Structures are given as structure tokens and as C-alpha cells.
Amino acid sequence: MERHDQSQGPKIHRPEMSPTWWLKKRSYFLFMMRELSSVFVAAFALLLLYELFLLSKGPEVYGLFQESLRRPGFILFYVVAFVFSVYHTVTWFQAAAKIQVVKLGSWTMPGWMMTAGALVAWAILSGAIAGYFLAA
Amino acid sequence: MNYKKDTTEPFWWGMFSAGGVVAALFIPIHIFIDGLAVPLGLMDGRQVGFERMHALVAHPALKVYLFVLIVMPLYHAAHRIRFSLYELGMREFRISMGVLCYGGALAATAGATYVLMKVL
Numbered sequence: 173m174e175r176h177d178q179s180q181g182p183k184i185h186r187p188e189m190s191p192t193w194w195l196k197k198r199s200y201f202l203f204m205m206r207e208l209s210s211v212f213v214a215a216f217a218l219l220l221l222y223e224l225f226l227l228s229k230g231p232e233v234y235g236l237f238q239e240s241l242r243r244p245g246f247i248l249f250y251v252v253a254f255v256f257s258v259y260h261t262v263t264w265f266q267a268a269a270k271i272q273v274v275k276l277g278s279w280t281m282p283g284w285m286m287t288a289g290a291l292v293a294w295a296i297l298s299g300a301i302a303g304y305f306l307a308a
Numbered sequence: 309m310n311y312k313k314d315t316t317e318p319f320w321w322g323m324f325s326a327g328g329v330v331a332a333l334f335i336p337i338h339i340f341i342d343g344l345a346v347p348l349g350l351m352d353g354r355q356v357g358f359e360r361m362h363a364l365v366a367h368p369a370l371k372v373y374l375f376v377l378i379v380m381p382l383y384h385a386a387h388r389i390r391f392s393l394y395e396l397g398m399r400e401f402r403i404s405m406g407v408l409c410y411g412g413a414l415a416a417t418a419g420a421t422y423v424l425m426k427v428l
Contacts, residue, residue, distance in 0.1 A: 214385035231358040250343030298337035
């Protein structure tokens, strides 16, 4: 279906791209993996919401589902989702350093320093959250 | 030539951006606690067991935290999925991709509100 034919004014150039263009170059592939990370992040968010919903169904239902989360299939999901989510974190702060340039007087903070700072903050925050949940 | 201006785009981009920050800072450790800490033997499961979680979600502050943790990354993902589908060569369906993706995030927001406010 051509939405823009010549009779209705200038034709819009639509480059033809194969559905596998992102496999042709390493940087394209990494770009697509970064995009794909959001799918795993969203899947985990929905899983967490479902777990919270099951809290309302009482200890047995909740407990049974928690047990099923310890099966290999779910553990595999968690491992893959964890790797993708960390990839999101790293690439997000790399991009943020390019977008938000910090200048102090005449000195411009290098991008890597911004990224490193954000990653340190992330590590501290993660440690605090882990401490909160693990200390039961 | 008239281009149709998408006036809602800045709002969705803002949600994508804010959601990206929440996802970057909070999601990895929660995936770890929820699914990996027990198999790795770092905790015995009581920490995310019924008694503990039920007591925790009774606290309004934790509800707000969980709401942000769940909802914001969904707006982030909706935006990325929308544009990735275009990049993979997909064109608009009868229902626009934006409506499908952001609508999904809105529906999940309603679901999270319902679970956190009404059910728990």
C-alpha cells in the first residue's frame, strides 16, 4: 500500500530496509539489543505486578507461585532479563553523559566520568535495596 | 508541504526518558532479589515470602515505590518497542502503533493502581 503517491504532492522517500539489517553490523546489533532490553524489563515489571496481585490470594497461592519461580525455566528468564537490564543501565548512562554535558567554569566534565559517577550511584543504590530486602 | 505535527510526542518521550532512569537504577537489583538471590543461596526465600511481602506492601510508602518501579519502565518499553517495530520495517496497523504501545502501558498502569490500591 503506497500512502504517498505522486499525484498528492512530493513523494516521500522511504528507504527499503530488510528486516535483518541490524544483523549486518556489530553496532547495529548492539543497538537492537539495547532496544530489546526494554522487552525484558517490561516482562519483569509485569511479572512483579502479578506476584503482588497473588499476595491478595493468600499464602498458599502466593507460595506455590514463588516455588514455580525457582524452576529452571524461570531462572533462565531471570538470568537473561538480568543481563539485559544491566546492559540497559550501562548504555543508558553512556547516552545520558552525551546528552547532559556538565561544565564547571571552563572545564567540561568528560563523558566517561559522568557515566562512571552514575554507575557508582547505581551500585550504591542497588546495595541499599539488596540490604533492605535481604535483612529479614 | 504539510507535515502532521505529533503534539503528544514530547509527553511520551518524557515518560520514556523518566522510565529509562527508573529502569536503569532500580530494575536490575529487583530482578536479582526476585529471581536470582534464592537460587544462588544468598537468601532462603522468606525475605520475599508471603508474610514479609504482605507486611511490606501494607506500608503506603512501599506501595508508591512499587507503583513507580512497575509502571515507569513500562512507558520506557512502550516507546522503545514502538520505534523498534518501525525500524524492523513494520508499518502502522489499522490501530496505530502508538495507541497499541502506549495504550498497553496505560492499561498496565490501571492494573497496577488497582492491585496496589484496591486489592492489597
